[in-house]
Amino acid sequence: MSAATQPKLDTSSAQTRQALIESGGAVFAEVGFHNATVREICRRAGANGAAVNYHFGDKDALYREVLAYYQARALQKFPLDMGVQPGAPAPARLRAFVRSFLLRIFDHSSDAWHGKLISREMIDPTSALDAIVVERIRPQAQHLGAIVRELIGGEADPETVRLCSFSLVSQCLFYHHCQPVVSRLFPEQKFSTEQVEKLADHITSFSLAAIKACSRRGKEAQRPLASKKSASSPRRLRAAR
Amino acid sequence: MSAATQPKLDTSSAQTRQALIESGGAVFAEVGFHNATVREICRRAGANGAAVNYHFGDKDALYREVLAYYQARALQKFPLDMGVQPGAPAPARLRAFVRSFLLRIFDHSSDAWHGKLISREMIDPTSALDAIVVERIRPQAQHLGAIVRELIGGEADPETVRLCSFSLVSQCLFYHHCQPVVSRLFPEQKFSTEQVEKLADHITSFSLAAIKACSRRGKEAQRPLASKKSASSPRRLRAAR
């Protein structure tokens, strides 16, 4: 089995191992798995170029260890509910979800690579994505889905819940995925903690209003009160403003 | 100057050149500039491995030609207003914008690589991104900004307009950028023309409701009618539902 997964804590070897995981986290988060080079990771760790292969076997194995290491850290640093009680009103839970999501991605501290790593996996996957979807993304999707379902109320259409969830997540991911464009369009934009809070405010209020409208539409559809034209092709819209 | 930019139309050389641009468009759109290989592009074009260097100089130059070629095609195939009159009501223009944006990205026909190429540039830029931002993205951002500003009404706060615009664009881009995740979460999801129409409906109605709420908030802030507490840190929210 694996040579040293948890124990061994202070030997020179373990130090090198840890340094590689940390520099690996930084490099993988910055440029992604495919653009990251083993040589650069070793250089930042102050280790020899063969260190990755000696301690982990190959680049893929190091990447898996990096993911596992920062996933464990992320779990304690960014709990899914962001400290909000499960019984709290849905809008508060939604805001906590958005804030937590953004902080995971924009946290500048060196032990918070997990959000950036997952964000990269979503647009440039490796073989690790399958496991990440099962272990992290799907649970988060279900958590968010429950909030959205409660916000909509009644028997929410599963497809509506899914679409609204995606609308929420997409807004959170955008500023990270499309940073090259955002920074060119608005060079003064920087993602300080304060800016992230503003962003969380916007995304939450924007989406809450939208979901509330979905809820109203859904209820009207359920209780056909007066006119019910255009039943075949459900082209909503044109009624706004 | 460049050897042959427009003329020369039927020689064997021009045929090879055109084949390279088309296979290049396909490969660049599928795997991105950095992951695309000259050998694969030549193979699909039925040309020799040295053809790219002979006809274009290097890989970068081919990429620039591919971008220019499909940009010209996209302009005629997907006009910015999607055929809607400039004087049309803002909601209709917004829907046209969203629909056009999605179609550009999800069009399955072989002469519609431009949307996919730009979508890739946004998350994995090349040296071409600067020009793309100036020539394509910024004009689109201004077009969308004008629609959003009209939807909000009054003197819309520029930052609010910017945030709402990003919220819109992010929803459109999400399904393309994060396709690896979406397809794992919902394997049955496919992006047929019909699905894209549904998506356009959702994103438009979702965002229209949200922007209308922004508008209401803005007007309340302008005319301070009754209570005006918390003037320093504008924490909206908590009032929903």
Next chain:
DNA sequence: CCATATTTCAAACGCTCGTTTGAATTGGCA
């Protein structure tokens, strides 16, 4: 038809990458 320019081709070059190698160094323990 032949001389010339253009285009195609197989092969190789130079580079970077992940990985391997075998020797040198280090650390733990009798």
Next chain:
DNA sequence: TGCCAATTCAAACGAGCGTTTGAAATATGG
């Protein structure tokens, strides 16, 4: 101290990449 395993190291290997090369094939035009 002396031995042995664990670790580090410089160097090189093999594969894939963009690109170059020089000869072969093809088209052009007087």
